[in-house]
Amino acid sequence: MRMTRLLLKTLRELPADADMVSHQLLLRAGLVTPLAAGLYCFSPVGWRVMQRLAGIVREEMDAIGGQEVHLPALHPIETWEQSGRAETMGQTLFRLSDRKERGFALGATHEEVMSILASRSIQSYRDLPVMLYQIQTKFRDEARPRGGLVRLREFTMKDAYSFDTTWDALDHSYALAFGAYQRIFERVEVPVIPVLADSGAIGGKDSQEFIFLTESGEDEVLLCPSCGYAANAEKAAFAPPPPLPGEPLALEKISTPGQKTISDLVRSLGVEARQTNKAVFYRVDGKPVFVSIRGDLDVNDVKLQNALKAKQVDPMDDAMLRASGLVAGSASAIGLTGMTIVADTSVTAASNLVAGANSPDEHYLNTNYGRDWQADLVADIALARRGDACANCGTALETRRGIEMGHVFKLGTMYSEAMGVNYLDEAGERQLSIMGCYGLGIERMLAAIIEANHDANGIMWPAAVSPYDAHVVALNMDQEPVAEALAELERAFAGAGLSLLIDDRPDSAGIKFKDADLLGVPYRLTVSPRALEKGGVELRERRTGETSVVALADAVDRVKQGMA
RNA sequence: CGGGGUGUAGCUCAGCCUGGCAGAGCGCUACGUUCGGGACGUAGAGGCCACAGGUUCAAAUCCUGUCACCCCGACCA
Numbered sequence A: 001m002r003m004t005r006l007l008l009k010t011l012r013e014l015p016a017d018a019d020m021v022s023h024q025l026l027l028r029a030g031l032v033t034p035l036a037a038g039l040y041c042f043s044p045v046g047w048r049v050m051q052r053l054a055g056i057v058r059e060e061m062d063a064i065g066g067q068e069v070h071l072p073a074l075h076p077i078e079t080w081e082q083s084g085r086a087e088t089m090g091q092t093l094f095r096l097s098d099r100k101e102r103g104f105a106l107g108a109t110h111e112e113v114m115s116i117l118a119s120r121s122i123q124s125y126r127d128l129p130v131m132l133y134q135i136q137t138k139f140r141d142e143a144r145p146r147g148g149l150v151r152l153r154e155f156t157m158k159d160a161y162s163f164d165t166t167w168d169a170l171d172h173s174y175a176l177a178f179g180a181y182q183r184i185f186e187r188v189e190v191p192v193i194p195v196l197a198d199s200g201a202i203g204g205k206d207s208q209e210f211i212f213l214t215e216s217g218e219d220e221v222l223l224c225p226s227c228g229y230a231a232n233a234e235k236a237a238f239a240p241p242p243p244l245p246g247e248p249l250a251l252e253k254i255s256t257p258g259q260k261t262i263s264d265l266v267r268s269l270g271v272e273a274r275q276t277n278k279a280v281f282y283r284v285d286g287k288p289v290f291v292s293i294r295g296d297l298d299v300n301d302v303k304l305q306n307a308l309k310a311k312q313v314d315p316m317d318d319a320m321l322r323a324s325g326l327v328a329g330s331a332s333a334i335g336l337t338g339m340t341i342v343a344d345t346s347v348t349a350a351s352n353l354v355a356g357a358n359s360p361d362e363h364y365l366n367t368n369y370g371r372d373w374q375a376d377l378v379a380d381i382a383l384a385r386r387g388d389a390c391a392n393c394g395t396a397l398e399t400r401r402g403i404e405m406g407h408v409f410k411l412g413t414m415y416s417e418a419m420g421v422n423y424l425d426e427a428g429e430r431q432l433s434i435m436g437c438y439g440l441g442i443e444r445m446l447a448a449i450i451e452a453n454h455d456a457n458g459i460m461w462p463a464a465v466s467p468y469d470a471h472v473v474a475l476n477m478d479q480e481p482v483a484e485a486l487a488e489l490e491r492a493f494a495g496a497g498l499s500l501l502i503d504d505r506p507d508s509a510g511i512k513f514k515d516a517d518l519l520g521v522p523y524r525l526t527v528s529p530r531a532l533e534k535g536g537v538e539l540r541e542r543r544t545g546e547t548s549v550v551a552l553a554d555a556v557d558r559v560k561q562g563m564a
Numbered sequence B: 001c002g003g004g005g006u007g008u009a010g011c012u013c014a015g016c017c018u019g020g021c022a023g024a025g026c027g028c029u030a031c032g033u034u035c036g037g038g039a040c041g042u043a044g045a046g047g048c049c050a051c052a053g054g055u056u057c058a059a060a061u062c063c064u065g066u067c068a069c070c071c072c073g074a075c076c077a
Helices: A021-028 A044-063 A077-083 A111-121 A167-187 A262-269 A301-308 A318-324 A414-419 A442-452 A480-495 A509-519 A529-533 A552-563
Strands: A032-036 A039-042 A074-076 A095-097 A103-106 A130-139 A154-164 A193-196 A207-213 A219-223 A230-232 A252-255 A277-284 A287-294 A313-315 A340-344 A353-356 A362-367 A377-379 A398-412 A422-424 A430-432 A434-441 A470-474 A500-503 A523-527 A537-541 A547-550
Touching: A021 A032, A021 A442, A039 A044, A044 A130, A044 A154, A044 A167, A044 A442, A074 A077, A077 A103, A077 A111, A077 A414, A111 A130, A111 A154, A111 A414, A111 A434, A130 A167, A154 A167, A154 A442, A167 A207, A167 A398, A167 A434, A193 A219, A207 A219, A207 A442, A277 A301, A277 A318, A277 A353, A287 A301, A301 A313, A301 A340, A301 A377, A398 A414, A398 A442, A414 A434, A434 A442, A470 A480, A470 A509, A480 A500, A480 A523, A480 A529, A480 A552, A500 A509, A523 A529, A523 A552, A529 A537, A537 A552, A547 A552
Parallel strands: A193 A230, A287 A340, A340 A377, A470 A500, A470 A523
Antiparallel strands: A032 A039, A074 A103, A095 A103, A130 A154, A154 A434, A193 A207, A207 A398, A219 A230, A219 A398, A252 A362, A277 A287, A277 A313, A353 A362, A398 A434, A422 A430, A523 A537, A537 A547
16 A cells, blocks of 8 residues: 555644543554544554454454354344343433334344344254354443543444353353453453453353453452452452451440531541441332441442342432432431341441431441341442452452453353243253353454554554554655665565555655654565665564665565564 | 533644734645655645624623533443
8 A cells, every 4th residue: 555545644743632542542643533422433544453353353253163143233122122121221222213213222232133143043952052253333322432442332342142052061162262362362462361250140150351451441450469369340359357346335326417428427436437337328120228338348339239139220319319218428227117228248247336327417336237227138249449358368459450351251041031042952842042242342452452562652563463564665766776676565565465555655754754653563664775775675673673674575574474 | 420621724732811803833735945763945725713692892702501522430231
């Protein structure tokens, strides 16, 4: 490709509004341009990289027996109603109507539709196992798109779904997908760590996320430096710091005017946060739920959802708060009726906690679980934090931020049941297929590759994903020997099946070199009178800056060597 | 959804406080000089100052409202 013909404009200055390095470089190198929040246009160069990423993903999925399909992105809303996700996806699902007012949704994911496709062909245990995948556009009405290509409202996902006869067989499919993901991330040179993730309350088993660790990431993971335990914050198990021991003392009501928060109490009463009982109100599947947890801990919504086997957990809204009669700022479970009470294990194990008195400006001293109040459910629902003890080995957990690149998930039978993916087993009995699903965000891979492979001058593409195999900087093209050498290079690279980006613009050498660094193709070939005098073309490696003059005839081999 | 910030040329921004001709740098076009790490000169093109309403002789500038975008938080099958 000749740059004089290429639709590309690099930016000398940093675009405002871009915080992440990948976002800045994507814009500066002209790979993408924004259309609206969470929506980007890909330029020819940006799209070439996307295509190479898709190609690598395709190769690895095919290698584990995946079969590529293509599903509609536009779904009748009934499809989502059938699985119940029209409701649970809430506002994230883009909805629209056709001219006859029939409801549709833009696919946020494809469990339902893939299940429908699979169910048409799967009839016997002989048809299983099967792994289906597609590389397709997803639409999600995210509350806040961010970070360039990190959180988009329209994005490309490789989503794969396995259908098996047994949970053991699913374990095998899951392991295959897991392995494929590891190979994909190795090939695109994005370091990821697998972390335990939550499988939700929908009957799934294991779930792991592939996290690219970066400070600009939006997900938090907890890592044990000693035993290697790694989990996302929602999932992370831990041993909470122990309560202060003590014999139960007499319950005492005190006046606490204006004190509504744990930190107010800590200040005015001179107690530690872990000597207080925090009240948190939720709306769970439409009903009020009161949660009691030690003042130094926070509720993990996902753990709460799992403990209650609930579909939807939200903070309680004002209307429900007023209707429930809860006294925000002085609430506790003592004497509370009319709603489900959930207690974290941290409060049932502690003694003499300060708690609300359910009347404004009053609190109790020395509340004790069992004596003063009871919960409908006692469970571990606390959020793990940095420094908490690893549940495996007791070492203090560390926290890191990262971006979720992929997610593998043992789904079970939720969708096969809802969408009717069943088969006859050897005994002629109808069975539900056991499903797994495996997602991978292609744009996120692109962003992570840049985050992980750049320097002050620009991008440094891994050879496997570079938009071109080599970047030719042609200087003094009007001179006959240069034009001839360039033509010879083009022939040689075309013959070898390698792609070239040729900077044939009539600009100064400095501009061309800067753009070559910014665009980040791994090999730069300078064709110029000076290089020809030295016996060929100048070959420069983007990563190392290593420069040498190679004979024209050897250029292809040198580039090929580096790609291997 | 809560908090903060920003909307002026393709990009980065100044001008706004204190109302009075629409600006700079980069980029773009033409010509000339230059020619291996973002050269220089000359001449140009390019604007609904986010949108709507108001105040005023006069609004990019002041007031009100709306919208968009970015950041933090909440949220995220």
